[in-house]
Amino acid sequence: MRRFPPGFLWGAATSAYQVEGSVDADGRGTSIWDTFSHTPGKIDGGGTGDVACDSYRRYEEDLDLLAGLGLNAYRFSLAWPRIFPSGAGTVERRGLDHYDRLIDGLLERGIEPVVTLYHWDLPQALEDRGGWLSRDTVDRFGEYAATCFEAYGDRVRWWITVNEPWIVGLLGYRLGLHAPGHRDVREEVTAFHHVLLAHGRAEQALRESGTAGLAGVAFALAPHYPWSDDPADQAAARESDGYVNRFFLDAVLKGAYPPDTLVLYERLLGDLEFVRDGDLEAIATPRGFVGVNYYARRVMRAAPGLEPYPWEVVVEPNTGIEMTEGGNEITPGALTDLLVRLRDDYGDVPLLVTENGCVYGDGPGPDGRVHDERRARYLEVHLAAVHAAIERGVDVRGYCHWSLLDNFEWALGYEQRFGLVHVDYATQRRTVKDSGLRLGAVARANALEPE
Secondary structure (H helix, E strand, C coil): CEECCCCCEEEEECCHHHHCCCCCHHHCCCEHHHHHHCCCCCCHHHCCCCCCCCHHHHHHHHHHHHHHHCCCEEEEECCHHHHCCCCCCCCCHHHHHHHHHHHHHHHHCCCEEEEEEECCCCEHHHHCCCHHHCHHHHHHHHHHHHHHHHHHCCCCCEEEEEECHHHHHHHHHHCCCCCCCCCCHHHHHHHHHHHHHHHHHHHHHHHHHCCCCEEEEEEECCCEEECCCCHHHHHHHHHHHHHHHHHHHHHHHHCCCCHHHHHHHHHHHCCCCCCCCCHHHHHCCCCCCEEEECCCCEEEEECCCCCCCCEEECCCCCCCCCECCCCCECCHHHHHHHHHHHHHHHCCCCEEEEECCCCCCCCCCCCCCECCHHHHHHHHHHHHHHHHHHHCCCCEEEEEEECCECCCCHHHCCCCCCCCEEEECCCCEEEEEHHHHHHHHHHHHCEECCC
16 A cells, blocks of 8 residues: 555645636626636637536535545635625625635535635736736735635635746736736736735735744646757756746745746846845745646757747657647656655745646446546556655645536636536536545545555
């Protein structure tokens, strides 16, 4: 048996806009994803999060699913527009009360809340005043975080301040594929910095709250490998690693941006005037943990002349590497590499795998069950990869699979299914998949069977 450390967190994850629905309930304000998803052509299939999985009303059913599986952790996000409908000012008590009931329901079932403050649903009122391009949004986030710590800090020990700062900037501000749909490199890097600064403000608010919780960022991390031994490809892998990984990790864990990535941005943009004196000290986190969102490695090749960044990701056909239906290579060894690298580069900071998952479209069969053997196998090999890192001395505290439910997958709509639980969107019927049963069995045993 490959046993995991005592107290290991076994969980599943969701985010508010992807599962809650009830976008007009109990005084909730409009978010940028309400606006974006209702803009024609932005979402594959034309879906929105208006109903999603109806989890705002069905949360007790979803908590029972978690408990029935034997999981002891649930990563979910608070919807900023439910608590501050305008992003700031008057608190909406009904929003606070909803998450009170959710947190209490988890604890009554012996499930640890892992709470994300920002999973991309920025209040539209703040976007109208500049969004993540404005330092005012950073200040408002600090106030929102302080309100949440005061309300829930007596019961929540694990806080994720922001989810995937890289994706916020990349897809929201450079490629325009996510809300708010901008396309500008300077805006991308500005958003990177301000979202990191928001993390720092939240960390400061947590310290001032006097509660005992830990805070961390859920980083979108991808281990990098050069496509060949060519020095140009090796340099491309290093530079892309700075863009995807080190820019964010170094800021939070070392209090400085990596010099080579700063040179890259200054070459592209000139003076980075949005980085002000004292910002890096505010971003740096003296305590806490690192959240690891891992889906795929990046194999990099130099691409001189490609704008704005002179590299490209290579996915070679016919390599024999299995792919998910979402197009990601299945390379669990890269997850072990990533976890070991975090320890080697940043010390013994606790790590929590906050997302890891795959797309497979399996639905209920004639027997009414969902036999998603490919996801179950994906789960097993990635849990083995986590265990391999633990055996090498890495301090991994838990694993949260993405996701508990099939849900609204942002710009990809409802076609891609990540859940351990199948959702029939027409009826909202939930059906636990074989992969969910498999994770539950591992969680109960706190161990993996041998290969």
